[in-house]
Amino acid sequence: xxxxxxxxxxxxxxxxxxxxxxxxxxxxxxxxxxxxxxxxxxxxxxxxxxxxxxxxxxxxxxxxxxxxxxxxxxxxxxxxxxxxxxxxxxxxxxxxxxxxxxxxxxxxxxxxxxxxxxxxxxxxxxxxxxxxxxxxxxxxxxxxxxxxxxxxxxxxxxxxxxxxxxxxxxxxxxxxxxxxxxxxxxxxxxxxxxxxxxxxxxxxxxxxxxxxxxxxxxxxxxxxxxxxxxxxxxxxxxxxxxxxxxxxxxxxxxxxxxxxxxxxxxxxxxxxxxxxxxxxxxxxxxxxxxxxxxxxxxxxxxxxxxxxxxxxxxxxxxxxxxxxxxxxxxxxxxxxxxxxxxxxxxxxxxxxxxxxxxxxxxxxxxxxxxxxxxxxxxxxxxxxxxxxxxxxxx
Numbered sequence: 001x002x003x004x005x006x007x008x009x010x011x012x013x014x015x016x017x018x019x020x021x022x023x024x025x026x027x028x029x030x031x032x033x034x035x036x037x038x039x040x041x042x043x044x045x046x047x048x049x050x051x052x053x054x055x056x057x058x059x060x061x062x063x064x065x066x067x068x069x070x071x072x073x074x075x076x077x078x079x080x081x082x083x084x085x086x087x088x089x090x091x092x093x094x095x096x097x098x099x100x101x102x103x104x105x106x107x108x109x110x111x112x113x114x115x116x117x118x119x120x121x122x123x124x125x126x127x128x129x130x131x132x133x134x135x136x137x138x139x140x141x142x143x144x145x146x147x148x149x150x151x152x153x154x155x156x157x158x159x160x161x162x163x164x165x166x167x168x169x170x171x172x173x174x175x176x177x178x179x180x181x182x183x184x185x186x187x188x189x190x191x192x193x194x195x196x197x198x199x200x201x202x203x204x205x206x207x208x209x210x211x212x213x214x215x216x217x218x219x220x221x222x223x224x225x226x227x228x229x230x231x232x233x234x235x236x237x238x239x240x241x242x243x244x245x246x247x248x249x250x251x252x253x254x255x256x257x258x259x260x261x262x263x264x265x266x267x268x269x270x271x272x273x274x275x276x277x278x279x280x281x282x283x284x285x286x287x288x289x290x291x292x293x294x295x296x297x298x299x300x301x302x303x304x305x306x307x308x309x310x311x312x313x314x315x316x317x318x319x320x321x322x323x324x325x326x327x328x329x330x331x332x333x334x335x336x337x338x339x340x341x342x343x344x345x346x347x348x349x350x351x352x353x354x355x356x357x358x359x360x361x362x363x364x365x366x367x368x369x370x371x372x373x374x375x376x377x378x379x380x381x382x383x384x385x386x387x388x389x390x391x392x393x394x
Contacts, residue, residue: 046386050204052239054273054299056369056377057095058394059088061303061313062121065246065275066099067237070204072197073103074112076235076246078125081303081312089125093132095376100133108133111197112210115140116248117232118147118161121279126164135175137194138168141216141231142179157228180215180233187261189213189236189268206383209238213268214250214258229278230254236268240383244273245293251283259288266292272387273379274334276300276327280319280346280370285326296336297387298327299377300370304394305344305359310351313372317349317357328366336367336387343373 055066060081067074075096080088100108113135115123129135144165147158168177178194189211196210214234217224224230232248250258255277262268274295277284279302303313313319324345327333342363350357367389369377374391381387 043384043386045384046382047204047384048380048382050206050240050384051380051382052208052237052242054244054379054381055095055099056275056299056301056371056379057092058371058376058392059091059301060086060307061279061311061316061318061372062088062124063116063248063275063279063301064088064092064125065301066096068099068103069198069208069239070206071199071201072111072208073099073106073109074114074198074210075110075129076114077116077122077248078113078129079120079122080124081121081307082124083307083309083311085307085309086303089128092125093128096129096133110135112137112139112195114138114233114235114246115161115164116234116246117141117157117228118143119155119157119228119249120160121157122248123157123160123164126160127167130164130167130171130175137176137178137197138164139178139180139195139212139233140164141233142181143216143228143231147226147228155228178212180212182215182217182257182261183219185212185215185261187265189262204383206240211236211238211268213262214247214254217254217257224253224257227251229284234258236271239381241385242273242381242383242387243271244275244379244381245269245271245295246275247277247284249278249281249284251278251281252286255284255286255289259292269293272296272385273381274298276319276323276368279313279316280323281316282320282322285323287326287329287332290326290329291332294332295334297367297369297379297389298334299379300368300372302370302372304372313346314357314359315349315351317346317351317359318372319370320346320349321360324362324364324368327368328364334366334368337365338367338369338389340365341373343370 053068062079063077147155216231229249280300348358375394376392
């Protein structure tokens with residue numbers, strides 16, 4: 001049996017910390033992304049015009065992912081870090097403006113906006129997006145009430161989602177809306193005209209398929225709890241032979257229920273691209289989930305280590321070593337390869353414990369990318385299953 005060799009010494013975050021050593025399993029010998037591999041391996045039937053392009057936008061600590069199709073576009077989450085050092089909302093708007101300038105054929109239109117759950121790092125710019133661009137359909141988890149933290153303060157993400165619902169109510173003829181609740185979803189997941197509004201067209205005949213697999217849980221809350229992370233909308237996206245999964249901030253109990261729900265249809269969780277849950281938190285990626293997904297590429301949406309102020313990846317300890325152990329595991333981890341890269345990995349966050357965060361430098365060569373390491377990550381997922389990855393740098 002092959003094992004993953006990890007040195008876990010607490011080396012105080014110096015550059016001398018030993019790397020994560022990945023012993024390659026020949027059974028998982030998947031070619032690395034294009035920038036790191038022989039271009040002659042590219043299948044001859046690859047058509048660059050027949051692909052979905054996933055833009056994991058660098059908006060700091062948070063999520064905002066643009067799905068670009070030949071015949072339309074969707075946006076999953078509008079979050080972003082906002083402090084005296086960085087404005088994630090401004091970064092998102094600048095990226096979308098540049099995108100629509102390039103894709104003038106789309107007429108500044110998002111066919112679908114998905115807000116996975118009402119946390120501010122996922123919905124900060126939702127109203128800005130609705131007011132600045134044409135949005136045809138909106139999906140969220142339906143939660144429409146204030147949420148208070150244990151210290152009594154009101155969660156701004158819940159307030160923002162309530163404001164979005166008010167805006168939608170005042171524009172009933174402009175935007176179609178669906179509230180995704182787990183109890184309403186069939187065993188095959190849900191695709192509908194609101195959830196899946198993009199088809200093929202003259203530019204490319206492939207019809208993308210978007211499927212909601214999870215949402216707000218309304219039953220057994222005594223056991224399940226009211227943590228908004230575990231009520232995240234989960235979306236699967238298929239484009240020909242390529243596929244991706246977005247789990248929002250779903251944590252371990254949510255992942256367990258998700259896997260139970262699709263026990264008879266495990267192929268619904270088998271994908272090529274995984275947006276790593278909860279920004280690489282230790283409680284949102286687990287071994288059985290990785291084994292079911294068998295992803296070739298994983299992307300972590302998180303901020304950089306260098307911003308050492310509250311509400312940042314540095315203070316949360318993202319990405320955490322526990323998640324990274326699963327992502328690079330030789331038996332069930334990410335199957336693709338990237339050029340070896342030295343990155344900061346968290347061992348302890350300082351947000352709740354009021355202690356000093358602990359990070360260490362590690363080297364990875366699995367195809368795990370992070371916006372906090374690589375800047376915006378762009379994955380072209382071709383209809384024939386061929387993946388190309390570009391990083392735009394920080």
